[in-house]
Amino acid sequence: MARLVQFDRLGGPEVLTLRDVEVGAPGAGEVRIRVDAIGLNRAEIMYRQGGYFYQPVFPSTLGYEAAGVIEAVGEGVDGFAEGDLVAVVPAFLQSEYGTYGDHVVIPASAVVPRPVDVDPVQAAAVWMxxxxxxxxxxxxxQVRPGDYVLITAASSSVGLxxxxxxxHVGAIPIAxxxxxxxxxxxxxxxxAHVVVTDDEDLPARVKEITGGEGVRLAFDPIAGPGVETIAQAITPGGSLVVYGALDPRPTPLPNAGSFPALTSSTYTLFEITTNPERLRRAVAFVGAGLASGSFTPVVDRTFDLADIAEAHRYMEANGQVGKIVVTVTHEDGASS
Structure with a gap:
C-alpha cells in the first residue's frame, strides 16, 4: 500500500485527502518510485480548482515533480534499474499520473537521473x-550575451x-x-535590477535601465491585459514570451500600431519534456549548471506530506520566494 494525495471534487486545499491506495507494479514503459520529496507548482493549484487547461478525472491525484529512488521497472524500460536515484519532470497529464505520494508509478519518459550530490529536496525543486x-x-x-531580459513575477521558482x-548565458536580468x-x-x-510595479512605471523604468533600448525578451507567467504594459518595455524586434495564465482575463495581442515591432508567443515546458531529444539537451544544460554552481534552486519552505493542504494554502498566499517542497517520511523512519 502507498499513501497518495487524492481529491474527489474541485475546490480549495481542504479537498486534498491523504489515502492508503494500492499502487501495484509498474506497467510497460513505467517505473515505480519511492518518493523522498515533492516539488509544488502553481499548475497543481489551478488543476485542483478546475482552472487548468485540462480537467481532473476523479478520484484524481496530482503533482508534476518529485525526487526519489526507483523501486521497480516495467517492461520495455531501458536505462533505469532498481535503486537508481531519479527525479520526475513534468511530461504527463495529472489526470493520468501524479507525484503526490510516498510511492508512485510514473512513465519512464518523465524520469531523469539525479546527481548523487543533489539531495532530494533540491532535486524536487529543479526541473519544472x-x-x-x-x-x-x-x-x-533569442537571448544573446549582453541582452537585457525582463522576468516578471520573478520571486517564483521559475522566475528565480x-x-x-x-x-549563465551572459544576459542581464531585470526582475x-x-x-x-x-x-x-x-x-x-x-x-541586476528590480522594478517594484506597485511603485514604479514599468516601461519607463526599463527604458531608464537600458538606456532607452528596452529588453530583448520579456518572460511572463501572468498574461492578461498586463502584457500591453510589458510590450512597451521591449526593444523593437524583441520578443514577448507568455508561459503562464495567472491572470484569467483574455490576453490581447499587442497592437503593432501602438508598440514596437515584436514577436509575441506562448510557451510551456511540455514542448521540451515530451520531445526526447529536446529533453536530453535540457537535462544536459541544467545538469551542467548544477555541477558548476551556476544553478542553485531556491527552496522557500518545506512541509511534510501529511500537511499537503497547508502547503497549498501557503502557496496560495503568494508570500514565498522560491520553491515549496513537501518531504516524505517512510515507515522505516527514513526521509529526505
Missing part, C-alpha cells in the same frame, strides 16, 4: 523551474531559475515584483 526558463532563454537562441539562466518586500531577495538572487 529550470526547463521552463531554459527554452526561451537558452535553447531558442530564469534569473540564474539569464546570468519585477509587485511590492517592495521581495526586492532585496531578488537582488540577492542575482537580478
Amino acid at each position: 523551474a529550470y526547463i521552463t526558463a531554459y527554452g526561451p532563454l537558452a535553447e531558442s537562441g 531559475a530564469a534569473i540564474q539562466v539569464a546570468r 519585477t515584483t509587485r511590492g517592495a518586500g521581495k526586492k532585496q531577495a531578488l537582488l540577492d538572487a542575482g537580478a
Whole structure:
C-alpha cells in the first residue's frame, strides 16, 4: 500500500485527502518510485480548482515533480534499474499520473537521473523551474550575451531559475515584483535590477535601465491585459514570451500600431519534456549548471506530506520566494 494525495471534487486545499491506495507494479514503459520529496507548482493549484487547461478525472491525484529512488521497472524500460536515484519532470497529464505520494508509478519518459550530490529536496525543486526558463532563454537562441531580459513575477521558482539562466548565458536580468518586500531577495538572487510595479512605471523604468533600448525578451507567467504594459518595455524586434495564465482575463495581442515591432508567443515546458531529444539537451544544460554552481534552486519552505493542504494554502498566499517542497517520511523512519 502507498499513501497518495487524492481529491474527489474541485475546490480549495481542504479537498486534498491523504489515502492508503494500492499502487501495484509498474506497467510497460513505467517505473515505480519511492518518493523522498515533492516539488509544488502553481499548475497543481489551478488543476485542483478546475482552472487548468485540462480537467481532473476523479478520484484524481496530482503533482508534476518529485525526487526519489526507483523501486521497480516495467517492461520495455531501458536505462533505469532498481535503486537508481531519479527525479520526475513534468511530461504527463495529472489526470493520468501524479507525484503526490510516498510511492508512485510514473512513465519512464518523465524520469531523469539525479546527481548523487543533489539531495532530494533540491532535486524536487529543479526541473519544472529550470526547463521552463531554459527554452526561451537558452535553447531558442533569442537571448544573446549582453541582452537585457525582463522576468516578471520573478520571486517564483521559475522566475528565480530564469534569473540564474539569464546570468549563465551572459544576459542581464531585470526582475519585477509587485511590492517592495521581495526586492532585496531578488537582488540577492542575482537580478541586476528590480522594478517594484506597485511603485514604479514599468516601461519607463526599463527604458531608464537600458538606456532607452528596452529588453530583448520579456518572460511572463501572468498574461492578461498586463502584457500591453510589458510590450512597451521591449526593444523593437524583441520578443514577448507568455508561459503562464495567472491572470484569467483574455490576453490581447499587442497592437503593432501602438508598440514596437515584436514577436509575441506562448510557451510551456511540455514542448521540451515530451520531445526526447529536446529533453536530453535540457537535462544536459541544467545538469551542467548544477555541477558548476551556476544553478542553485531556491527552496522557500518545506512541509511534510501529511500537511499537503497547508502547503497549498501557503502557496496560495503568494508570500514565498522560491520553491515549496513537501518531504516524505517512510515507515522505516527514513526521509529526505
